[in-house]
Amino acid sequence: MYEWARTSADTGLVADLNYFTDTKVKIRRDETQRAVKKVLEVVDSILTYVNLRDKRFSHQPRSAGSYASGLKVSKPDEFDYMVQLEGLPRFEWKSVSPPRHYNINETGQIVRTSEVQLPIQVADFGTRPPKGYHLLWFTDNSHGDCPRAIRYSGDMTEDDDLVPLKVRSIFKGLVQEAIRECDLKEKVRLCNRTHGPAITLKLLIGSDGGISVDLVPFVPNNGIGLPPSVLETWPRMWRRWPPADKVEEVKRVGIVSVAKDNLYWQTSYQLCEMALLEGIDRDGGCRKQCLRILKKLREDDWCRSTKPVVSSYHLKTLLLWECERYPNSTDWSREKLGERVLGLVRELKKWVNDRVCPHYFVPEINLFKDKHGNLKDPENGRGFDHVDKKLSEFLNEPRRLLRD
Structure with missing residues (x-):
C-alpha cells in the first residue's frame, strides 16, 4: 500500500475507533x-x-x-x-506443607480425613497446592494482641489453617x-x-x-509485599516499563489472599494490577481506551456467552504485556490508536491459537486453564475456535465491524 493510502486508512480507523468509543463504550457519568x-x-x-x-x-x-x-x-x-x-493472628503462607487431615464431603462440609484428597502435587517433604494457591497457617506464637482462641477459633480454622470455605x-x-x-x-x-x-x-x-x-x-499480605519468587523475575531484565517509581509502588502494594477456592487461598495480584493501571495514560496515551474498546467488542461480538473463554481479566493481562512490548509514550499516542488496537487483537489471536494466556506476574500460570491444568474450553460452540474466527473477521475488516 502506498504511504498516502496507508496513512489515510490509519486515520479512518482512528476516527472509527473514537466514534465507537463515544457511542458504544462510554457510560454516562x-x-x-x-x-x-x-x-x-x-x-x-x-x-x-x-x-x-x-x-x-x-x-x-x-x-x-x-x-x-x-x-x-x-x-x-x-x-x-x-x-x-x-485482627488476624500472626500467620504464614504455606506453599509446601505436611498433608492436611481434612477435606470437603459431598454436602460441602469440612470433615476429618486420613489425608486431603485433592489434586495436589507431591513435593519432597510434603504436599503442594496448585500453582497460584497457598494455605494460610496460624503459627504457634500467633496469639499477640488478638488471641486465636477468642477471635479465630474453629469456626474459621482447621488444623490451624484459615479455611476459605469456612x-x-x-x-x-x-x-x-x-x-x-x-x-x-x-x-x-x-x-x-x-x-x-x-x-x-x-x-x-x-x-x-x-x-x-x-x-x-x-486477607491482607501482612506487609510482605510481593513473593520472593516473583521478585526474582519481575520487573523483567529487559523491561523499560513500568517506570521505576511505579515498580516501587507495586512492590509496596503487594499481593493479597482471596477466598477463591474452598480449601486453598488464591494469590491475588489485583491490587498490583490496579496500581499499574492508575495514571497509566498521564502521558496522554490511549492505553485504557484500547482496553475498553476490546472489552466492548468482547462483550458484544467475540464472546457472547455466560462462560466466555476470553474474559475481561485476560484482556487486562494482554494490555500489561503489550505495555512492556511497547514502553514508549509515542507508541501509545492518540494517532496510534488504530495500530495499537490491531496489535492487541493480533496478539490475542496468537494467545487463542496457542491456548496460552500467561499471567503477567507469574508467566508459568496459563490463565486459559483451571487450577487442575484443564483448558477452560466449553463444548457449546463458543470456545476458542469460535473466538479465533471472530478475531479473524475483525482483523480483516475492522472498520466495517466497528460501524455495524
Whole structure:
C-alpha cells in the first residue's frame, strides 16, 4: 500500500475507533454516579451490620474490578468490593506443607480425613497446592494482641489453617442476616451461586434487571509485599516499563489472599494490577481506551456467552504485556490508536491459537486453564475456535465491524 493510502486508512480507523468509543463504550457519568450512590448505601448498611456481629469482617469495603480501574464499559450494572479480614493472628503462607487431615464431603462440609484428597502435587517433604494457591497457617506464637482462641477459633480454622470455605460460609450467613434485619429484602437478593469467591448480591434497582454487586473476603499480605519468587523475575531484565517509581509502588502494594477456592487461598495480584493501571495514560496515551474498546467488542461480538473463554481479566493481562512490548509514550499516542488496537487483537489471536494466556506476574500460570491444568474450553460452540474466527473477521475488516 502506498504511504498516502496507508496513512489515510490509519486515520479512518482512528476516527472509527473514537466514534465507537463515544457511542458504544462510554457510560454516562450521571447514570454512574446515581448507581454508585445507591450501591454504596446498601453495601455500607450490610457491612456495618456484619461488622457489629463479627468484628473480623471490615465494615469498609475496598472498591475493585473494572469500575475502580476506570475500565467499565456499557451500563454501570456490576460492581466489585473486597472485604478485609481484620485482627488476624500472626500467620504464614504455606506453599509446601505436611498433608492436611481434612477435606470437603459431598454436602460441602469440612470433615476429618486420613489425608486431603485433592489434586495436589507431591513435593519432597510434603504436599503442594496448585500453582497460584497457598494455605494460610496460624503459627504457634500467633496469639499477640488478638488471641486465636477468642477471635479465630474453629469456626474459621482447621488444623490451624484459615479455611476459605469456612470464612466464606460465615460471611455469607451474616450478609443474609443483614439483608433481613436491615429491611433490605425488597431491595436486595442474595444469589445462591456456588462457584467463585464472591458473595453476589442483586440490587433490585431500575428496570434493566438490577445491579450485581460482588463482595469478596480477602486477607491482607501482612506487609510482605510481593513473593520472593516473583521478585526474582519481575520487573523483567529487559523491561523499560513500568517506570521505576511505579515498580516501587507495586512492590509496596503487594499481593493479597482471596477466598477463591474452598480449601486453598488464591494469590491475588489485583491490587498490583490496579496500581499499574492508575495514571497509566498521564502521558496522554490511549492505553485504557484500547482496553475498553476490546472489552466492548468482547462483550458484544467475540464472546457472547455466560462462560466466555476470553474474559475481561485476560484482556487486562494482554494490555500489561503489550505495555512492556511497547514502553514508549509515542507508541501509545492518540494517532496510534488504530495500530495499537490491531496489535492487541493480533496478539490475542496468537494467545487463542496457542491456548496460552500467561499471567503477567507469574508467566508459568496459563490463565486459559483451571487450577487442575484443564483448558477452560466449553463444548457449546463458543470456545476458542469460535473466538479465533471472530478475531479473524475483525482483523480483516475492522472498520466495517466497528460501524455495524
